[in-house]
Amino acid sequence: MSQTDIRVGGAQAPPTAARPPRPWWTSRRRDQLAGYLFIAPQLIGSLLFVFLPLVLVVWYSLHEWNVLAGTFDFVGADNYSALADDPNLGSVLRATGLFSVGLVVFNLALALLLAVLLNQRLRGTIVFRTIFFSPVVVSLVAWTIVWGFLLQDNGGVNGLLDTIGVDGPNWLRGEGTAMFSVIIVQVFKNVGLNMVLFLAALQGVPAELYEAAEVDGASRMRQFWRITVPLISPTILLTSIITVVGSLQVFAQIAVLTQGGPGTSTTVLVYYLYQQAFQFHHFGYGATLSILLFGIVLALTVLQWQMRKRWVFHES
Numbered sequence: 001m002s003q004t005d006i007r008v009g010g011a012q013a014p015p016t017a018a019r020p021p022r023p024w025w026t027s028r029r030r031d032q033l034a035g036y037l038f039i040a041p042q043l044i045g046s047l048l049f050v051f052l053p054l055v056l057v058v059w060y061s062l063h064e065w066n067v068l069a070g071t072f073d074f075v076g077a078d079n080y081s082a083l084a085d086d087p088n089l090g091s092v093l094r095a096t097g098l099f100s101v102g103l104v105v106f107n108l109a110l111a112l113l114l115a116v117l118l119n120q121r122l123r124g125t126i127v128f129r130t131i132f133f134s135p136v137v138v139s140l141v142a143w144t145i146v147w148g149f150l151l152q153d154n155g156g157v158n159g160l161l162d163t164i165g166v167d168g169p170n171w172l173r174g175e176g177t178a179m180f181s182v183i184i185v186q187v188f189k190n191v192g193l194n195m196v197l198f199l200a201a202l203q204g205v206p207a208e209l210y211e212a213a214e215v216d217g218a219s220r221m222r223q224f225w226r227i228t229v230p231l232i233s234p235t236i237l238l239t240s241i242i243t244v245v246g247s248l249q250v251f252a253q254i255a256v257l258t259q260g261g262p263g264t265s266t267t268v269l270v271y272y273l274y275q276q277a278f279q280f281h282h283f284g285y286g287a288t289l290s291i292l293l294f295g296i297v298l299a300l301t302v303l304q305w306q307m308r309k310r311w312v313f314h315e316s
Contacts, residue, residue, distance in 0.1 A: 054294070060287035067281055079288040088264060088272070095179065096268040100247040102183040107243050108236070111191050115198035116224075129199070133192035140189065144256040147185045148172070151257070178258050178266050186253055190246070194239045201235035202228065230313040237312050241304050248297050269293050 064075045083089065114132055118125045135143060150156040151171040158168035171181040205228060213223045229236075251270045254260060260267035260275070267275075273293065277286025 057287045057290050057294075060284055061291055063284050065283040067283065075284065079284050082285060083288050083292065088267075091264045092267050092269055092272045095264065095266060096248065098179055099183060099250065099266075099268055100244060102179070103186055103247040103250075104240065104243050106183060106187045107191055107194060108239060110187060111194035111239070112198050112236075114191070114195045115202055116228075118195070118199055119202045129196075132195055135189050136192045138189075140252050141256065143189055144185065144253050148257050151181050151185075172258050173262055175262055175265055178262060182253055182257055182266055185257065186247075186250065190243075194243065197235055197239055198232065201232040205231045233312045237304065237308050241301060244300055244304065245297055248293065248300075269296075 061079050062074060062076060064073050064078070065071070118129055152158075153170040153173075155171075157171065161168040169177050171177045209227050209231075210223055213227060218226065248268075249270055250268060251274065254266055254268055254271045255274070258266040260271050269289065270293065273286050273289040276282045276289060
């Protein structure tokens with residue numbers, strides 16, 4: 001007697017139907033493919049223009065590449081030893097730090113002040129907002145060239161000072177004024193972007209909190225430090241990271257306005273990298289400097305991100 005003839009409870013059990021095989025091209029796999037196709041352009045772009053250049057920079061830093069002679073020699077850690085012994089690196093890092101600190105302090109402070117003023121909903125705020133934001137969309141090189149003419153010894157700034165009896169200096173050639181001039185030019189160029197970000201954050205603060213604070217007798221300054229600053233602290237973190245990273249990547253302003261001078265007073269790290277790699281043709285050492293720059297940017301970004309738990313509202 002076969003198995004199909006076995007009776008269960010006096011009745012013959014029906015034969016077990018064979019389960020059809022599951023199709024390979026399921027809706028889940030279709031969704032996965034669609035997701036991969038959507039992220040493919042970004043992923044390919046990151047691989048080609050971010051990760052591959054990083055790997056190549058590390059590889060180049062281990063070589064001495066002389067384009068004019070057509071040589072590409074492996075030198076190991078010699079470029080890193082030269083970096084540690086570079087007599088100009090100290091002044092370059094000081095100039096980079098001075099520029100970054102000055103830009104971050106002036107930019108964020110002025111942007112927050114302008115945002116607070118524009119948030120008062122006075123007449124003409126749209127016009128002033130457009131005026132302050134318009135330099136952001138202006139070509140960086142064109143903006144820098146115009147300021148180069150204005151800051152010359154006989155330029156527009158000194159001409160304006162002369163009308164009130166002040167003899168202005170040669171802003172871009174003085175040891176004490178060149179770095180300050182470059183910082184101010186960059187602040188006016190990008191302050192509008194941070195201003196708009198701060199303004200959006202300020203408009204998101206509930207008005208009920210200020211009304212309750214006024215009932216409790218809090219002054220305007222106390223309201224600002226106890227209500228406004230904590231609630232817009234995520235935007236402060238965002239703008240600080242953007243400004244710090246941007247300050248470490250400045251090049252066109254230095255190249256057009258001062259060419260790193262006078263001396264090395266405005267020679268920031270990116271411009272020094274450019275000099276070593278493209279003016280002196282030390283491509284291996286230039287790659288080593290770029291790794292140093294990458295490490296500084298990464299360290300500062302991670303430090304700011306870790307500090308968010310201490311001073312950013314809503315972070316635990």
